[in-house]
Amino acid sequence: MTAVISIIIATFVSEDLTCISVGLLVQEGELTFATGLAGCYLGIVIGDLGLWALGRILGQTVLRWPRVRRHLPVHRIDALAASGPALAAGGPALAAGGPALAGWFDRRGWQAVIVARFVPGTRFPVYIAAGALGGRVRRFLLWAVLAAAVWTPLLVGAVALAGNWIVPLLTGWLGSGWIALSLAAILLFVVYRIAMLMGTHQGRARLKAAVARVWRWEFWPPWVFYLPVLPWIAYLATRYRGLTVPTAANPGIPHGGIVGESKYDILRRLPPEWVVRSERIAAGPLESRLARFRSLFNSPNWAFPVIFKPDVGERGAGLKLIRGFDEAAAYLRTIHDAVLVQEYHPGPFEAGIFYYRIPGEPSGRIFSITDKHFPILVGDGRSTVEELIWNHPRFRMQARTFLARLNGRSRDVPAPGEELRLAVAGNHCQGTLFRDGAHLLAAELERTVDRIAKGFDGFFVGRFDVRYCDVDAFRAGRDLTIIELNGTMSESTNIYDPDWPLWRAYRTLFHQWSILFDIGHRNRQAHHAVTPVRTLVGVIRSHYRARRVPALAD
Numbered sequence: 001m002t003a004v005i006s007i008i009i010a011t012f013v014s015e016d017l018t019c020i021s022v023g024l025l026v027q028e029g030e031l032t033f034a035t036g037l038a039g040c041y042l043g044i045v046i047g048d049l050g051l052w053a054l055g056r057i058l059g060q061t062v063l064r065w066p067r068v069r070r071h072l073p074v075h076r077i078d079a080l081a082a083s084g085p086a087l088a089a090g091g092p093a094l095a096a097g098g099p100a101l102a103g104w105f106d107r108r109g110w111q112a113v114i115v116a117r118f119v120p121g122t123r124f125p126v127y128i129a130a131g132a133l134g135g136r137v138r139r140f141l142l143w144a145v146l147a148a149a150v151w152t153p154l155l156v157g158a159v160a161l162a163g164n165w166i167v168p169l170l171t172g173w174l175g176s177g178w179i180a181l182s183l184a185a186i187l188l189f190v191v192y193r194i195a196m197l198m199g200t201h202q203g204r205a206r207l208k209a210a211v212a213r214v215w216r217w218e219f220w221p222p223w224v225f226y227l228p229v230l231p232w233i234a235y236l237a238t239r240y241r242g243l244t245v246p247t248a249a250n251p252g253i254p255h256g257g258i259v260g261e262s263k264y265d266i267l268r269r270l271p272p273e274w275v276v277r278s279e280r281i282a283a284g285p286l287e288s289r290l291a292r293f294r295s296l297f298n299s300p301n302w303a304f305p306v307i308f309k310p311d312v313g314e315r316g317a318g319l320k321l322i323r324g325f326d327e328a329a330a331y332l333r334t335i336h337d338a339v340l341v342q343e344y345h346p347g348p349f350e351a352g353i354f355y356y357r358i359p360g361e362p363s364g365r366i367f368s369i370t371d372k373h374f375p376i377l378v379g380d381g382r383s384t385v386e387e388l389i390w391n392h393p394r395f396r397m398q399a400r401t402f403l404a405r406l407n408g409r410s411r412d413v414p415a416p417g418e419e420l421r422l423a424v425a426g427n428h429c430q431g432t433l434f435r436d437g438a439h440l441l442a443a444e445l446e447r448t449v450d451r452i453a454k455g456f457d458g459f460f461v462g463r464f465d466v467r468y469c470d471v472d473a474f475r476a477g478r479d480l481t482i483i484e485l486n487g488t489m490s491e492s493t494n495i496y497d498p499d500w501p502l503w504r505a506y507r508t509l510f511h512q513w514s515i516l517f518d519i520g521h522r523n524r525q526a527h528h529a530v531t532p533v534r535t536l537v538g539v540i541r542s543h544y545r546a547r548r549v550p551a552l553a554d
Contacts, residue, residue: 003031007039008046015044016192019152021185023159028181033160041152048127048144055131113140117147119200159188205390209397217505218428218496219397232510236517245520247531250487252458255531256520257487260543262311263340266485271455275482276467277301277343280311281332289332293341294325302343307424307483311338312543314486319425345467345481349474350374350426351437354492355453356461356515359522364450364460367512369437370493375402375422379414386410395422398431426465428496436494440475448477456485460519463490488516 010018022036116126130140166184197203213219237243247256252269254261264280279296281289296302308331309319318335321344322328332339350372357364375395377388389395389402402422403410414420423431453459465484473479492512495505524530531539 003035004039004042007036008043011040011043012047015040015047016155017185017189018043019155020159020188020192023156024163024181024185024188026156027160027163033156037153037156040156041148044148044152045141045145048123048148049137049141051124051127052131052137052140052144055128055133056137057131059132113143114147117144117151119196119203155192162188201387202390205396205399209399212393212397216397216498217502218434218498228506229509229513233513236513240517240521242524242530244531244533244536245524246488246516247520247536248523248528249461249516249520250459251523251528252456253487255488255536255539257462258489258531258536259314259540260312261487262338263309263313263484264311264338266456266487267482269456269459270482270485271452274452274480276345279341281339281341283336283338286329286332289339290325290329293328293332296341305344307340307342307344308335309340309342309425310335311340315427315429319430321424342483345483347467347469349469349471350432350465350467350483351440351474351480352426352434352493353449353464353466354462354490354494354512355449355464356519357450357453359460359519359526363447364453366441366446366449367515368492368494368508369440370496371435371437371440372426373433373435374424374426375431375433377414377420377422379416379418379420381413381416383413384410385412385414385420388414389422394433395431398429401429401431428493433498434493434496436497436500438494440471442475442477444477445475445480446477448480452482459485459487460523461516462487463493 007018007022010021019040022031022040025031026033026036112126113130116122127140127144131137163184166188194207197207217225233243237245247258250256253266257266262280264278267275267278281292283289305321305323307319308322308328310317320327320331322331352370352372354367354369355364356367377385377392377395379388383391385406386403389399395402405422426432428434449464452464463486464482465486466480466482468474468479468481470479492508494500495508497505520530
């Protein structure tokens with residue numbers, strides 16, 4: 001009985017790994033098949049019922065909570081629509097509540113329950129949705145029990161058979177039964193997950209994306225990509241006698257622009273003729289914020305659409321194109337901090353201009369230009385938006401970002417040649433392709449940018465994000481509108497050009513950090529303040545603790 005209880009508890013951590021481990025223990029004679037199967041089966045059924053109960057207790061609000069939506073995106077439930085036309089129309093209904101979808105779970109939900117048991121990643125959203133949408137527990141439990149009754153003995157039995165040749169082989173190499181058994185469990189778990197992914201078209205696309213991330217370094221997590229840069233930063237900190245020397249690089253921006261600076265305050269320091277029309281809606285009661293937003297439209301200068309984004313934030317998080325007062329109200333209910341409202345500049349071009357000026361020198365330079373290409377999906381008249389994304393060799397790399405943003409539109413079927421723009425924000429992590437824009441650099445543009453930058457007292461280094469309409473006029477320095485200026489921690493984003501070799505990206509990044517420390521050092525010598533390490537750590541911790549930006553559909 002103790003063994004059964006232990007197995008039940010283990011399934012709450014990982015059903016798959018528990019079943020695989022139990023299968024290996026059965027093969028080794030440490031457990032009987034009946035005991036292992038009973039523990040796995042009961043744990044799985046209890047866990048399934050627990051998900052249903054969680055959905056029922058929390059209600060439909062669980063489908064809209066930011067923390068839950070990361071694991072419960074509507075498009076994952078919509079993906080099961082092939083097994084029922086009522087569910088195919090249920091994307092928007094699910095987001096809004098969808099009582100009709102609850103009835104579908106009662107009538108034909110067995111299809112989704114069984115499919116979810118065998119398709120990785122779909123069990124949680126389907127089972128919790130069944131409870132949240134009011135599905136009947138007896139019907140749900142019936143199909144969950146039957147699905148588990150098929151799946152559990154198949155997995156445990158298959159692992160027990162596979163263990164007959166895997167464990168002896170590993171034991172021969174490692175010389176220890178328990179070490180071999182643990183390694184075998186991990187190996188079989190990986191093989192099992194790969195096999196399950198290979199069973200569906202979307203799973204195969206996800207697997208291709210996961211493999212591609214190994215060599216497509218532009219999609220590496222930031223902490224991985226920046227690991228080789230840390231020793232160089234340590235060297236520069238030693239050379240210039242201070243880790244936080246860069247906080248003095250831009251005396252006109254709090255802490256140089258490392259974290260927590262107001263986008264609106266920075267834009268106000270620039271010559272207004274070069275900046276997109278912007279206003280700030282402070283934090284406060286929803287009614288007063290809506291009144292503040294509506295008051296803007298008393299002026300003929302403002303018209304829809306407009307851009308909303310957090311006044312303090314980075315990497316395009318929380319940016320949304322607002323097309324009316326209802327959308328504005330919905331946004332302000334979700335984002336409670338100060339919001340920057342900007343006139344929408346349609347472009348169609350956007351660039352990131354990384355600029356620096358050495359203190360004491362009469363003029364600055366453009367370090368690099370990033371040419372930004374927004375992701376455009378083209379319909380074929382047959383495939384859904386979700387299928388087109390997963391089939392695209394680049395878009396699949398950020399499919400979860402796109403699908404979370406598209407929300408209920410993932411099941412739409414675009415007409416042949418119909419274009420769907422997948423991102424509004426010109427940020428790499430939001431799906432925009434970055435190319436090196438050296439071909440855009442011209443002396444006239446550099447002089448214009450230098451004149452703009454010198455109009456901001458206390459600014460020496462950072463990246464201007466600009467939009468423009470005509471390439472020739474942009475290169476001539478006549479056509480550019482600043483939508484954002486980032487300080488010390490901005491990147492020379494041309495490093496993410498997929499055609500660049502990795503060594504070139506690091507060479508550029510090392511050079512950028514060298515310039516940053518040099519400017520900070522010179523400003524410190526001119527008696528500009530450097531933020532102490534302890535103070536800076538506190539500011540960074542406070543910023544990221546308070547920052548909660550949910551995914552927003554465009």
